[in-house]
Amino acid sequence: MALFNRTRSTDGRKREIVRLGHPVLRVVADEVPKERFGTRALRDLGRDLVRTMFEDNGMGLAAPQIAVPLRVFAYYVPGDDDEDEIPPRVVVNPRLTLQGDADALGWEGCLSVPGLRGLVARHARLVLEGFDVEGGPVRAEAEGLHARVIQHETDHLDGIVFVDRMQGMGSLMFEEEWEKYSTQKDLPVES
Ligand code: NI
Numbered sequence: 001m002a003l004f005n006r007t008r009s010t011d012g013r014k015r016e017i018v019r020l021g022h023p024v025l026r027v028v029a030d031e032v033p034k035e036r037f038g039t040r041a042l043r044d045l046g047r048d049l050v051r052t053m054f055e056d057n058g059m060g061l062a063a064p065q066i067a068v069p070l071r072v073f074a075y076y077v078p079g080d081d082d083e084d085e086i087p088p089r090v091v092v093n094p095r096l097t098l099q100g101d102a103d104a105l106g107w108e109g110c111l112s113v114p115g116l117r118g119l120v121a122r123h124a125r126l127v128l129e130g131f132d133v134e135g136g137p138v139r140a141e142a143e144g145l146h147a148r149v150i151q152h153e154t155d156h157l158d159g160i161v162f163v164d165r166m167q168g169m170g171s172l173m174f175e176e177e178w179e180k181y182s183t184q185k186d187l188p189v190e191s
Contacts, residue, residue, distance in 0.1 A: 011047060011051075012044070012046075012047030012048040012049070012050055012051030012052070013044075013047075013048050013051060013052075014048075014051055014052050014055050015048050015049075015051075015052045015066040016066065016067075017052065017056060017061070017065050017066060017111050017112060018064075018065060018066070018067050018112060019112050019113070019114065020110075020112055020113050020161060022067065022112075024064050024067050024068075024069055025064055025065070025112055025156070025159065025161060026159040027064070027069055027159050028157070028158050028159055029062075029063065029064050029069045029070050029071045029156075029157045029158075029159075030069060030070055030071065031070075031071050031093050032070050032071060032072060032092050032093055032131075034135065037092070037131065037133065037134060037135030038133070038134045038135055042072075042092070042133045043133050043134075045063060045068060045070070045072060045133075046072065046074065046090035046092075046132075046133040048066065049061050049062075049063065049066065049072065049073065049074035049090060050074045050076075050088045050090065052066060053074050053075075053076065053088070054076075054088075056111050058111050059075060059076055059077060059078070059145075059149050060073060060074065060075035060076070060149045060150075060152060060153040061073065061074050061075075061111060061153075062074075062153045062156035062157055063157075064156050064157065064159075065111060065112050065156060071092065071093050071094065071157045072090065072091070072092050072093075073090070073091055073094070073153035073154070073156065073157065074088060074089065074090045074091075075088070075089060075091070075149045075150065075153055076088040076089070077145055077146045077149060082144065083144060083145050083146065086140075086146055089132075089138070090132060090133055091128065091130040091131070091132070091138055091153075092130055092131040092132065092133060092138075093130050093131055094128055094129070094130035094138075094150070094153075094154055094157070095128075095129045095130060096126050096127070096128055096129075096150065096151070096154055097126060097127040097129075098123040098125075098126045098151075099123060099124075099125040099126055099127070100123055100124055100125060101123070102121050102122055102123050103121055103124075104121060104122050104123065104124040104144075104147075104148070105119050105120070105121050106119065106120065106122065106145070106148055107119060107120075107178070107182075108120045108148070108152060108162040109162075109175070110152070110161055110162050112156075112161065113161060113162070113163065115174055115175055116163075116172060116173065116174060116175070117171075117172070117173050117174075117175060117178045117182075118162060118163060118166045118169075118171050118172045118173070119166065119167075119171035120148075120152075120162050120165045120166055121165070121167060122147065122148045122151045122152075122165075123147060123151065124143055124144065124147060125141070125142070125143045125147055126141075126142055126143075126147050126150060126151065127139070127140070127141050127142075128140045128141075128142055128150050
């Protein structure tokens with residue numbers, strides 16, 4: 001399913017996405033040390049995450065998903081009637097300030113759990129703080145889909161996948177069946 005126009009390209013390299021079962025998805029990733037900001041390796045990691053995210057039609061991708069156990073993720077939120085587009089962004093060492101209760105239900109999928117969708121309750125609002133690959137500050141107030149993507153990606157840095165956050169397995173579906181039978185057709189977060 002095309003979530004958005006996938007013709008955007010970056011100069012990064014397409015990397016292999018690891019799937020559930022690979023141990024890297026279950027460890028707490030390491031903070032990026034300050035001395036690695038602005039290095040070629042960190043810039044390349046950021047570009048590769050964005051490129052791979054777009055090639056695989058995702059809204060987000062965390063470094064552990066390409067087998068790099070560092071606290072880095074990329075994300076992108078396509079605009080629609082309710083949401084402003086958030087251009088592709090790479091966040092290093094994110095910190096979240098979650099607001100309110102985790103009671104906003106929405107569909108999620110994961111490039112590391114291909115083919116499945118499930119309903120996950122998330123905080124509707126948060127503040128994201130962190131760094132870009134050069135070490136410059138990143139700060140964003142996020143809500144709705146934007147807040148959901150950020151929570152999903154930050155979970156990957158802590159070894160958590162969306163199925164762990166489901167309150168029950170009753171809503172777990174394959175994508176095709178979701179297309180056919182789901183009565184709630186909110187844009188799923190596939191990241
Ligand atoms: Ni994911």
